Amino acid sequence: MKHILTIALLGSLAATPALANEALAKSKQCVACHAVDKKLVGPAYKDIAKRYAGQGDAAAKLAAKIVTGGAGTWGAVPMPANTQVNQAEALQLANWVLGLK
Template structure:
């Protein structure tokens, strides 16, 4: 019984950051244009992770795109700048997105 409780606690603690970062994405209105696994206005976060995952500097590059906006990478619809997102939050979001492979 004790092993089951420990295993459950470890599993919950390991998944907590993923939920916390999705909550951050929701609180910063990222989910208005993106979804974890399907294209909405912008690409699915999993598609972003596939495209940029493993590239050196990908998290920093994505954090800049989150804060300053972007255009032409995923088609004609530009991503506006997210001025309400701090640099620390943008890095957290970028790392979360890249973890979604």
């Protein structure tokens, strides 16, 4: 019984960061333009993860784009600056997106 509880606890702890970052994306209105696995106004999070895979500075690059916005990387529609997202939150979001497969 003790092992089952330990495994359940570890499983819930492992899932918490992913869920927390998804919740953060929802609370910061990122999901108005992005979805995990399909293009909306902006690219799918999984497509972003694929494009930046293997780049050592990807999280920092994405965090900067989240905060300041950008244009031209994914087409003609610019991404507006997200002034409601601070640098720490942007880095959390970037790492979450990069971890999606």
